[in-house]
Each structure stands twice: as C-alpha cells, then as structure tokens.
Amino acid sequence: MTISIERPAAPAVARPELSDRLRSERRLGLLLSTPAVLIMLLVTAYPLVNAVYLSLFSYRLTAPNERHFVGLSNYGTVLSDSLWWQDVLTTLIITVITVGVELVLGFGFAMVMHRAIFLRRTVRTSILLPYGIITVVSAYAWKFAFDLNSGFVNQWFGLGNFAWFSHTWSSLFVIIFSEVWKTTPFVSLLLLAGLAQVPGDLQEAAVVDGATAWQRLRRVTLPNMKGAIMVAVLFRTLDAWRIFDNVYIMTVGAQKTETLSFLTYRQTITRTAIGLGDAVGVLLFVSVLLIAAVFIRGFRVDLSQVRGGR
Amino acid sequence: MESTRAKALWIVASVLILIWTIFPTLWILSLSFKEPGEIGQNPSFLPKHWTGVNYRTVFKTDLFTSALRNSIIISLVATLVGVVFATLVAYAIARLEFPGKRAILSFALAIAMFPVVALVGPLFNLWRNIGLYDTYAGLIIPYVSFALPLAIWTLSAFFREIPWEMEQAAQVDGATTWQAFRRVIVPLAAPGVFTAAILTFFFCWNDFVFGISLTSTGRARPVPAALSSFTGASQFQQPDTAIAAAAVVVTVPVIVIVLLFQRRIVAGLTSGAVKG
Numbered sequence: 001m002t003i004s005i006e007r008p009a010a011p012a013v014a015r016p017e018l019s020d021r022l023r024s025e026r027r028l029g030l031l032l033s034t035p036a037v038l039i040m041l042l043v044t045a046y047p048l049v050n051a052v053y054l055s056l057f058s059y060r061l062t063a064p065n066e067r068h069f070v071g072l073s074n075y076g077t078v079l080s081d082s083l084w085w086q087d088v089l090t091t092l093i094i095t096v097i098t099v100g101v102e103l104v105l106g107f108g109f110a111m112v113m114h115r116a117i118f119l120r121r122t123v124r125t126s127i128l129l130p131y132g133i134i135t136v137v138s139a140y141a142w143k144f145a146f147d148l149n150s151g152f153v154n155q156w157f158g159l160g161n162f163a164w165f166s167h168t169w170s171s172l173f174v175i176i177f178s179e180v181w182k183t184t185p186f187v188s189l190l191l192l193a194g195l196a197q198v199p200g201d202l203q204e205a206a207v208v209d210g211a212t213a214w215q216r217l218r219r220v221t222l223p224n225m226k227g228a229i230m231v232a233v234l235f236r237t238l239d240a241w242r243i244f245d246n247v248y249i250m251t252v253g254a255q256k257t258e259t260l261s262f263l264t265y266r267q268t269i270t271r272t273a274i275g276l277g278d279a280v281g282v283l284l285f286v287s288v289l290l291i292a293a294v295f296i297r298g299f300r301v302d303l304s305q306v307r308g309g310r
Numbered sequence: 311m312e313s314t315r316a317k318a319l320w321i322v323a324s325v326l327i328l329i330w331t332i333f334p335t336l337w338i339l340s341l342s343f344k345e346p347g348e349i350g351q352n353p354s355f356l357p358k359h360w361t362g363v364n365y366r367t368v369f370k371t372d373l374f375t376s377a378l379r380n381s382i383i384i385s386l387v388a389t390l391v392g393v394v395f396a397t398l399v400a401y402a403i404a405r406l407e408f409p410g411k412r413a414i415l416s417f418a419l420a421i422a423m424f425p426v427v428a429l430v431g432p433l434f435n436l437w438r439n440i441g442l443y444d445t446y447a448g449l450i451i452p453y454v455s456f457a458l459p460l461a462i463w464t465l466s467a468f469f470r471e472i473p474w475e476m477e478q479a480a481q482v483d484g485a486t487t488w489q490a491f492r493r494v495i496v497p498l499a500a501p502g503v504f505t506a507a508i509l510t511f512f513f514c515w516n517d518f519v520f521g522i523s524l525t526s527t528g529r530a531r532p533v534p535a536a537l538s539s540f541t542g543a544s545q546f547q548q549p550d551t552a553i554a555a556a557a558v559v560v561t562v563p564v565i566v567i568v569l570l571f572q573r574r575i576v577a578g579l580t581s582g583a584v585k586g
Contacts, residue, residue, distance in 0.1 A: 022407065028487060029408030032398040036458050037414060039395065040421055043455040047432035054432070061435075109327055116320035123324050125572040126331040131579075132564035133335070134516050136534040137557040141334040144341055150550045152337075155353040181334065186579065193580035238423045245518045249538060261427040261519075268431030269523050281428030288425050 048285070055279040061272035074279035084263070084280070088287075091259045094172065095240040098179050102236060103229070105180065106187030113188065114195045131185040139249035142178040171255045175246045183239065187232045194228025195221070234295045238288060260284045335561060342554035349548040364555035374556050376528035377536035381560070384446055384532055385514035388453035393507045396458055397499070400465030401491065405474065415462070422459035430523040437524055444525045449532065452520050457513040461506040464578050468502030505578035508571055515564070533560045 055074050059067040078084050113123055130138065144150045146164040154162055164170045198221050206216045222229070244261040251257045253266065264284055267277030337355065342364050344357040352358050368374045403411055433452065434443070442448035472495065480490040521535035528536075537556055541549050568575065 024487070025406050026408040029402040029406035030410070032402040032406075033408075033410070033414055036395040036399045036462065037417070039451065040417065040455045040458055043433070043452050044421055044424060044429060047429040047436065050432040050436070051428060108323070112320060112323045112327055116324045118317075118321055119324040119328070121572075123327050124576060125568060126328050128568045128572060128575055129331050129335060129565065131575075132512055132568050133561055134518075134534050134557075134564075136518050136537055137338065137561055138334060140537065140553055140557055141338045144550055144554065145334070145337055147550075149350040149548065150341065152353055152355045156355075181330075185331070189576060189579045235423075242425045242427065244427055245534075248518070248522075261425065264425075264427045265430065265519070265523065269434060274431060274435070277431050281425070281431060284425045285428045288423060292423055 051278040051281050051285075054274055055276075055282050057275045059273075059275035061274055067275075070275070074276050075283070077276065078279050078283060083258075084283075086256060087258050087260050087263045090172070090257060091241060091243070091261075094176055094179070094243055094259065095237060098176050098183075098240045098243075099233060099236050101176070101180050102184045102187045103233065106184050106191050106232070109184065109188035110191035110195055113192050127185045127188060129185075130182050133182070135182055135245040136249055138178050138182045139246045142174055142181070143250045146174050165251055165255065168256045171251050171257045175243075175250055175257060178246050178250070179240065179243060183236065187236055190228055190232040190235075191225065194225035194232075197228070198224040230295070230299060234292070237295070238291060241288065241291060242284075260287070335565075338554050338557050338561070341551060342558045344551050344554075346547045346551045349550050364551045365559075367552045368556045368559065371540075371552075373528055373531075373536050373540065374533075377531050377533045378559070380446070380528075380530055381515065381532040381534075384449050384453065384530070385511055387446070388450045388457065388514045389507050389511045391450065392454040392457045392461055392510045393503060395454065396461035396465050396506055396510075397503055399458075399462050400469050401495070401499075403462075403466045404469035404472075405477075415466070418459035418462045421456065424456075426456065426519050430519060433520075434523055442524075444527055444530050446530055448524050449517075449520055449530060452524070453514045453517060457510040460513065461510050464506050464509060465499075465502055468505070469499060472498050501574070505571075505574045508567060508575055509578050511567075512564070515560075 056069060056071060057067055058070045058074070109127060113120065113127070116123065143165075146153045148154070148161065148163050148165075151164075153164075154160060162170070164174055202220050202224070203216060206220050211219065242261050243259050244265065247253060247257055247259050247262050248265075253259075253262050258266075260280070261284065264277060264281045267273050267280050269277075271277070340356050343360045343362070344352065345359055345361050345363065348358055399414065402408065403415065429452075437443040437448045442451070474495075476498070477490045477494050480494045481487065485493065516534070517532070518534040518538075521532040522538065525531040525535060533556070537553055540553050540556065
C-alpha cells in the first residue's frame with residue numbers, strides 16, 4: 001500500500017537497527033492511519049491546489065473555451081474591489097461581536113453549571129440543545145421570530161412595523177443573535193472544563209485574605225483558566241470568521257450582510273465564475289492561516305493542550 | 311457556606327439559562343402548529359387555531375421526504391465510516407510508536423480550522439467530472455473528512471485513559487497485536503467510540519455548505535439544504551409554517567440524542583479539551 005513511500009524516508013530513526021517488533025509496530029501504525037489521512041488529503045489538498053491553480057485563470061463555467069491564463073490579475077481584481085473590503089469588514093464585525101458576547105455569556109453559563117447545585121443536570125442537558133440543533137433551523141427560528149410577517153418580537157417589545165431585515169445593523173443583530181445562541185454552549189463547556197482546573201485552595205486562600213468576589217474572579221479564577229479561554233477564543237474566532245448558514249438563510253447577503261464565505265460561494269457556485277471565485281476562496285484560506293498564526297505565535301495559544309476541540 | 315440569597319440567585323440564573331436554550335425550540339414548535347394563513351395576521355407567540363396541516367404538508371412533499379431519507383442515510387454512513395477510520399488512527403496514536411504521529415494530529419487540527427467554502431468550488435468541478443455530483447458518496451466523502459479531526463482528537467484523548475496493561479497481558483498470553491486490539495481493547499474503548507459517533511453524527515446532520523453546493527435534486531439533497539428551497543403547500547402560501555414543521559421533525563432526533571446521552575456528549579466535547 002501507499003505507506004511504503006513514507007517509510008524509507010523517515011529520518012527520525014533513533015536506533016539504526018529496529019527490532020522486528022518495533023518495525024511491525026511502525027508498519028501497523030502507518031497502516032491504521034492511512035485511510036483517514038488519505039480521505040482528509042483527497043478532500044482538502046487536491047481541491048486547494050486546484051483552487052490556487054484555477055485562480056490564475058480567467059475562467060467561467062458557462063464559457064469554458066474562453067479560459068485563459070491571467071496570472072495574479074484575479075487577485076488584483078478582488079483586492080481592489082470595494083465589495084471585498086466591505087465583506088471583510090462585515091465578517092470582522094460579526095466575528096468580534098460574536099466571540100466577545102459568547103465569552104461573557106459562556107463564562108456566565110459555565111459559572112452557573114459549576115456552582116449551582118439545584119437543577120445542575122437539567123441545565124447541562126438543556127445547554128446541549130443549541131449545540132445539537134441544525135444551524136439552519138436556528139437561523140429560521142430566529143428569522144421567523146424577528147420577521148415582520150411571522151414574528152412576535154415586534155409585538156412583544158412594542159416595535160410596531162420595524163422591518164429588521166431591511167437595515168444593515170438590525171440584520172446583523174439578528175444574524176449575530178442566532179450565531180451566539182447556537183454556539184455559546186460550546187464555549188461554555190470549554191470554559192467549564194477550564195473552571196474545574198482552578199485550584200480550590202487558591203480560592204479559599206483568597207477568601208481568607210478578604211478578597212471580594214470580583215477580585216477573586218479577576219486575580220484567581222481568570223488567570224488560572226487562561227489556557228481554556230484562549231482555546232475557546234481561537235476555535236470560535238475561526239468558526240465565526242467562516243459564518244455562512246445564518247447569512248444565507250436570513251438575508252442571502254442582502255443589506256450589506258455578505259460575509260467572505262458567502263462571497264466565495266456566490267462567485268464559485270451561483271455565478272460559476274471559477275477563476276475569480278477561487279481567488280476569493282484562496283484569500284479566505286490565507287486569512288484563516290493569518291488568524292491562526294497570530295493566535296498561536298502572537299498569543300502563544302498552546303495547541304498541545306487542545307484535545308477535544310470541535 | 312452559601313447564603314440563602316446566593317442559592318436563590320443561582321437558581322434564578324439556572325432557570326434563565328433553561329429558558330434561553332429551550333425557547334427557540336418552543337417557538338418553532340408553536341409556529342409549526344399555526345395555520346399557514348396566520349402568517350402576516352397573527353403576531354402572537356402561540357397559534358390562534360392549532361392545526362396539524364403543516365405536518366401533513368411536509369410529509370406529502372417529495373422534496374422533504376426524500377431529503378429526510380437522504381440525511382438519515384448519508385449521516386449514518388458517514389458516521390460509521392468516520393468513526394471506524396478515527397478509531398484506527400486514534401489507537402495508533404495512543405498506542406504505537408511510528409513516524410508522523412504528531413504530524414497527523416496537527417494536520418487534523420488544521421483541517422478543523424479550514425474554511426470549508428473555499429473548497430466547495432473545486433470539489434463541485436471535481437465531483438461533476440468523476441460523477442459524484444448529486445450522489446450520496448459525493449456528500450459522505452467530505453463529511454467523513456471534516457468530521458474526522460474532532461473524532462480523532464476526542465478518541466485519542468479517550469484512548470490514553472484506557473488501562474493498556476490488559477492488552478499486554480493478552481499479548482503475553484499469546485495474542486497478536488491485532489487480536490489484543492479486537493478482543494481486549496474494543497470493549498473497553500466502546501464508550502469513547504460511541505461519544506465520537508454522536509459528535510460526528512451531529513456534524514453531518516448539521517452541514518449546510520456541502521449540502522447546498524454539491525447536490526441539486528432530491529436524489530441526494532439533505533434536509534438543511536432542502537429547507538432553504540422549501541416553498542410550502544403551494545407557491546401562493548407563505549412557506550414559514552411548513553418550514554417550521556419540517557424543522558421540528560429534524561430537531562426531534564437531536565433532542566432524543568441529547569436527552570439520552572447528555573453526559574457522553576459533555577465528556578466528548580470537553581475530554582481533555584484543556585489539559586488536566
């Protein structure tokens with residue numbers, strides 16, 4: 001099988017002579033990993049290389065014969081278009097607000113799950129509902145709730161005929177609302193695991209020293225769960241940066257709510273402008289790499305700590 | 311220790327969280343029992359006239375019934391394949407010494423962070439060229455590969471906790487590595503594998519991007535994608551109540567799984583998510 005390609009090249013051989021036992025262990029290890037690695041490569045590596053290649057062409061699926069090499073000009077077109085930058089801004093706004101709100105809310109949920117004794121199990125069960133519910137269903141639920149025709153929100157809050165989906169900010173509000181509802185449970189569970197790591201004797205010592213609840217939170221609890229917080233922020237930032245489902249269902253990108261993922265989708269699938277769309281996709285990919293690099297290098301998020309993740 | 315007032319505050323907070331998490335489900339349930347004609351007429355939370363007509367509509371709509379069948383089959387097959395692959399890798403990572411261990415874990419993590427939509431264009435072309443467009447396999451393959459990272463990480467965390475001496479004992483007794491794996495470790499690992507299966511299933515059940523990009527008809531289109539092109543009983547009616555009914559139908563399995571396996575899911579999502 002394909003594993004034999006990798007074996008002779010392995011320079012990390014500690015001992016020049018491997019025992020039969022060790023050799024068969026290596027062979028088994030590579031053999032067991034092959035199917036998973038192959039399928040992950042098939043779906044990511046080939047399409048990515050293909051996207052980079054096609055992004056150098058002027059190519060529309062509707063006119064395949066007019067395909068010709070244009071070098072980096074697709075990237076020039078994208079980066080000089082104000083729509084790209086507007087979508088960058090929209091995605092950035094959604095990401096920053098979503099992650100910020102989720103951190104605060106998720107921390108609150110985690111505290112309740114950590115401290116409350118009564119109803120604890122019920123709360124832990126109910127918190128999984130948003131996690132399990134299909135994002136599209138969440139998007140419809142909140143869309144219908146706010147919508148002028150089907151919703152009750154305007155009636156409940158006395159907003160009359162306010163059309164939520166006719167303005168940029170109110171549309172973004174509902175999109176963010178649905179995203180926050182759906183993904184806060186994930187954040188709160190990560191933070192709950194972090195809370196469990198905070199040493200109890202430190203808390204008690206702080207109480208004995210007369211620290212207020214706020215001081216204990218800031219000086220003892222938060223610093224001790226920094227790892228969990230950073231992991232949650234990293235995962236959720238990259239996740240929110242790719243937001244697609246909520247935008248598609250609620251506004252289809254109208255009212256300047258288009259995000260980078262939606263722009264990529266619209267160019268490649270809807271408009272079948274393959275070359276240009278792939279350039280947008282590659283830029284989106286690069287932006288994800290940049291964000292990950294900033295977190296891992298800049299904020300020193302220790303990913304060896306991540307084992308569950310999402 | 312805690313004063314009565316503090317206790318009461320925790321209870322209030324718990325109740326608030328309960329309302330917040332359950333509320334949208336109640337709302338979509340209520341909407342699914344409204345008459346289609348109430349849209350635009352009745353701005354209240356509850357229906358004026360409770361009716362089951364929307365459920366009859368969705369189950370008479372081919373687009374929905376085929377999508378439901380597609381979603382169930384695709385998600386189950388992808389879960390099965392994904393969990394088998396992930397179990398093999400996780401076992402190798404937890405137990406065996408071989409080159410490329412760390413590389414596989416990092417690669418899986420990188421895929422978990424991948425902007426999926428950037429791949430959809432090239433996959434769309436590739437699938438059309440090799441005949442996978444609008445087929446079950448065309449969705450199962452990407453589902454497996456994007457659910458694998460979570461399954462691999464969860465399972466390798468779980469496998470590290472297993473008492474492996476038992477495997478060695480079996481090997482001393484003359485079992486091969488493979489026999490030791492199958493007879494001794496599989497029963498011990500089953501709970502972790504099951505947790506990975508639930509998380510993988512949720513991932514596949516939830517997908518929208520691949521579903522809407524790599525299918526075009528009822529042949530393979532899964533529920534989330536089908537919902538977005540739902541028109542209701544007739545094009546002269548608002549489809550909102552019918553969509554709500556369809557949404558309730560696909561939410562039922564989620565609720566059942568959550569109620570039955572709450573502890574496993576929490577364990578899976580947090581299992582060593584932060585180093586302990």
